[in-house]
Amino acid sequence: AQSVTQLDSQVPVFEEAPVELRCNYSSSVSVYLFWYVQYPNQGLQLLLKYLSGSTLVESINGFEAEFNKSQTSFHLRKPSVHISDTAEYFCAVNPRAREKLTFGTGTRLTIIP
Amino acid sequence: NAGVTQTPKFQVLKTGQSMTLQCAQDMNHEYMSWYRQDPGMGLRLIHYSVGAGITDQGEVPNGYNVSRSTTEDFPLRLLSAAPSQTSVYFCASSYAKSGLYGYTFGSGTRLTVV
Numbered sequence A: 001a002q003s004v005t006q007l008d009s010q011v012p013v014f015e016e017a018p019v020e021l022r023c024n025y026s027s028s029v030s031v032y033l034f035w036y037v038q039y040p041n042q043g044l045q046l047l048l049k050y051l052s053g054s055t056l057v058e059s060i061n062g063f064e065a066e067f068n069k070s071q072t073s074f075h076l077r078k079p080s081v082h083i084s085d086t087a088e089y090f091c092a093v094n095p096r097a098r099e100k101l102t103f104g105t106g107t108r109l110t111i112i113p
Numbered sequence B: 001n002a003g004v005t006q007t008p009k010f011q012v013l014k015t016g017q018s019m020t021l022q023c024a025q026d027m028n029h030e031y032m033s034w035y036r037q038d039p040g041m042g043l044r045l046i047h048y049s050v051g052a053g054i055t056d057q058g059e060v061p062n063g064y065n066v067s068r069s070t071t072e073d074f075p076l077r078l079l080s081a082a083p084s085q086t087s088v089y090f091c092a093s094s095y096a097k098s099g100l101y102g103y104t105f106g107s108g109t110r111l112t113v114v
Helices: none
Strands: A003-005 A010-014 A019-021 A024-026 A031-038 A044-050 A056-058 A064-068 A073-078 A087-095 A107-112 B004-007 B010-013 B019-025 B031-038 B042-051 B054-057 B064-066 B076-078 B087-094 B109-113
Touching: A003 A087, A010 A019, A019 A107, A024 A073, A031 A064, A031 A073, A044 A056, A044 A064, A044 A073, A073 A087, B004 B087, B010 B019, B019 B031, B019 B087, B042 B064
Parallel strands: A010 A107, B010 B109
Antiparallel strands: A003 A024, A019 A073, A031 A044, A031 A087, A056 A064, A064 A073, A087 A107, B004 B019, B019 B076, B031 B042, B031 B087, B042 B054, B064 B076, B087 B109
16 A cells, blocks of 8 residues: 655745755555645645656646655755745655555645745 | 536535535546545545446545446535534546546535534
């Protein structure tokens, strides 16, 4: 069985500062990895995903995540955050042979002006 | 706009009442699922379906029923509401069972059981 761990439940960051949201997973098979974002009072939206190939993946709004197989991690980073990045971020893993998506418990990112 | 539509957005129930949360998608997705979101617990899978007529249990199925008579609709039924079912419920759908294209989520139903 696979699992996802997001170690930080809340991360406060000053505006224009860098941020890293941590995600570690465990799985006995190859996996797809995802980051989803949930803005206040909305559903989840896909932010970025790793399927195969380049270990560094990027989103359209400046976030990036790097797949590290040896450390079983998929941390999310942004070099300079904005107020509009305030949201909850969920890491998710999906084994390639099955259909269920397993979510982490989420990290609430708060931007301090 | 194409996507996943959930109704109602808000609902208050008394303990013991039953109700159905509606979920519809117009993207011809084969895979549909229901999650509940609780503070500090992330999203937990309740039930899912890989196609019309096929449903299966997730990790927290007790107290909920589902059916999938069409590709488009996947309603979630609460048989006898309990305060422990107070939560935000999300429906999600996907083309591929493997999650290759990610999941599309509805905007959620906030349910309070008193």
